[in-house]
Amino acid sequence: AMDTDLSSQDRKDLDKFIKFFALKTVQVIVQARLGEKICTRSSSSPTGSDWFNLAIKDIPEVTHEAKKALAGQLPAVGRSMCVEISLKTSEGDSMELEIWCLEMNEKCDKEIKVSYTVYNRLSLLLKSLLAITRVTPAYRLSRKQGHEYVILYRIYFGEVQLSGLGEGFQTVRVGTVGTPVGTITLSCAYRINLAFMSTRQFERTPPIMGIIIDHFVDRPYPSSSPMHPCNYRAGEDNGAVYPSVEDSQEVCTTSFSTSPPSQCVFTVTKAHFQTPPPVVTDTLKVPVMGLAFSHQLSSSRLSYQPAALGVGSADMGYPVLFAGGLNAAHPHQLIGPGKEGGVPPVPSQPAHGTQADQERMCTPLDGVHYSAATPSSSEDTETVSNSSEGKCGSPHDLLETIFIRKVGAFVNKPINQVTMANLDIPFAMFAPKNVELEDNDPMVNPPASPETESPLQGSLHSEGSSGSSTGNTHDDFVMVDFKPAFSKDDILPMDLGTFYREFQNPPQLSSLSIDIGAQSMAEDLDSLPEKLAVHEKNVKEFDAFVETLQ
Amino acid sequence: SSRCCAPSSAGPAMNCRAEVLEVSVEGRQVEEAMLAVLHTVLLHRSTGKFHYKKEGTYSIGTVGTQDVDCDFIDFAYVRVSSEELDRALRKAVGEFKDALRSSGSDGMGQISLEFYQKKKSRWPFSDECIPWELWTIKVNVVNLANEQERQICREKVGEKLCEKIINIVEVMNRHEYLPKMPTQSEVDNVFDTSLKDVQPYLYKISYQITDSLGTSVTTTMRRLIKDTLAL
Secondary structure (H helix, E strand, O other), X not given: OOOOOOOHHHHHHHHHHHHHHHHHHHXXXXXXXXXXXXXXXXXXXOOOOOHHHEOOOOOHHHHHHHHHHXXXXXXXXXXXXXXXXXXXXXXXXXXXXXXXXXXXXXXXXXXXXXXXXXXXXXXXHHHHHHHHOOOOHHHHHHHOOOOOEEEEEEXXXXXXXXXXXXXXXXXXXXXXXXXXXXXXXXXXXXXXXXXXXXXXXXXXXXXXXXXXXXXOOOOOOOOOOOEEEOOOOOOOOOOOOOOOOHHHOEEEEXXXXXXXXHHOOOEEEEOOOOOOOOOHHHHHHOHHHHHHHHHHHOOOOOOOHHHHHHHHHHHHOOOOXXXXXXXXXXXXXXXXXXXXXXXXXXXXXXXXXXXXXXXXXXXOOOHHHOEEOOHHHHHHHHHHHHHOOOXXXXXXXXXXXXXXXXXXXXXXXXXXXXXXXXXXXXXHOOOOOOOXXXXXXXXXXXXXXXXXXXXXXXXXXXXXXXXXXXXXXXXXXXXXXXXXXXXXXXXXXXXXXHHHHHOOOOOOOHHHOHHHHHHHHHHXXXXXXXXXXXXXXXXXXXXXXXXXXX | OOOOOEEOOOOOOEOOEEEEEEEEEEHHHHHHHHHHHHHHHHHHOEEOOEEEOHHHEEEEOEEOEEEEEOOOOOOEEEEEOOHHHHHHHHHHHHHHHHHHHHOOOOOXXXXXXXXEEEEOOOOOOOOEEEEEEEEEEEEEEEOOOOHHHHXXXXXXXXXXXXXXXXXXXXXXXXXXXXXXXXXXXXXXXXXXXXXXXXXXXXXXXXXXXXXXXXXXXXXXXXXXXXXXXXX
């Protein structure tokens, strides 16, 4: 692809967008598998740190892992960034659930404006990712994690590896964005063959090891990157503190122009960081981080609150000190969970006690690594959060959540009693697909990205309220009736309402009526000797047949 | 802004794409199912607040998001963090649900979300509203006999909504026509700037209840394109 058409400034901007898009993609995916509801605040005043005009927190550990995997490279043809989501039971068995792939293909869109259209479309794609991460099966599994299993993530860069997903996995496309250097595609391949989970629900005997082992293949890539839990456990004593992420001191100040696109102004500047003092008071005053800070405060239910503030810490090279309101007299004393009264007891998880080398339970995000700030900063904390509207939680809640171990949204419900039966329905009847040929695999060869059309080109007539969902007469924008993700409609294609009406009153089975049942039973018994005689006559044929099988 | 503008008098609206989604739900699931779809669409059709500066440049505020769990459906969705927007949608959906309930019909109706641009006209003509995207959700309310059926319905409707979200995202990903980014003087013709934290494209919500003969019984006063033709 010729780069002569792309100015060097545009190229630099584009690379930066792709890099931060990749990092934000990872954040959205991992946060969606934490097992908790995510909440961030809108802010009418632009901040310098909200890439793509979206409030997406940066969990430092996740950013660190992503950058490690990328190792300074960007997604390119044949070099995809993958986020693997897997499940690990309390017995230590694990199973891959999803692979999210951020890929680049060669289809270039030379005409598109980098600093304007590409940026906005990347923002739209992140919104789609937010939506799609809630509708794949792993979302509901991740909301119920904690007792019998946990959800882990792993980031790798290079070739997409889908073999761990079992037979007949499904893919869903999140979206694509054309750029002058290639088309970015984001998609998810997810396992549908979760049959073993539903048999566990229905069989009261211990699980059949044979079935489980089918899924738990030895990891074919032993040198692959370590797995991490999606939910953060404040209980392990892990001394790792994540180093400042050097080049992330770039902040995106977006400035758009309504003049003709050729005069678009987009500036990406380095943030102005003074050497930060180790007290949170000043953090609040740094304009770049100010609003990012404030919407961290409002997200109450996330156990990684202190680390969330580390969106500043990662960028500023020091852990953000949080107003714990405790041990205020000792500003640098490390606070660990469990040292505060009122912390709920942490249930033990044997699986995590026996660590494979590959898996790391990383807990930089509990209180261990953050020192308490002075009392003045806690006042500032209150001020900032009180000034914001529509907050998702009170500052008080927030201060407490540092020390509370969140193991999942529905911790009190033992897994068996929860609607695991639900899992049966989306997957059990799904006819397994053959694994698609690589050529047909949309993740290898994504379909052509749509061209940017001028609005006058589409020849559309709105038909208002008439017309049905498919097969209507709208010309160019027909709702494509592709195979829906969780539907059993292969077998009985009808909508729910019709289904209920049709099958409300089925006739009783004839075999259930006693008279007929007894009668046919008697008949069967009578005919048995006859049948046996016939089979004995043909015994030679049967033997011959058996021979052919050997 | 609450000023209602006249629908385009130019005949059928050109270049307005229309998407139709259908769901069958139990009565108590109507609100959550509608909110899930409407919020998902508006998530994609809202930006941060614009702040215009000198020389025709502008900066964009930040859009926050939050997870919403449904009570009557095994489903969760993401919406924009804006209480004003949520209130507006809940109000519209509440009216739709009440209309469905009181219609005494088979429980069929549809709710529409239309995105439009305003085109200013000279006095005495009022501004024109030119739609560019129309989402219609057709709803069929089912009545269930027992708790077991209700449980199945919770799950099935959840699965169906997952499909709808995927459908919506697929449409959004086509990157088809969007209004041009407006200058400061034009911004209110393209966006709803009345909310304090986010800025959705100008939209209106309307609904229709169908009686068992399939004819429309009630319409809200925000007109759909079809009705314009009949005048």
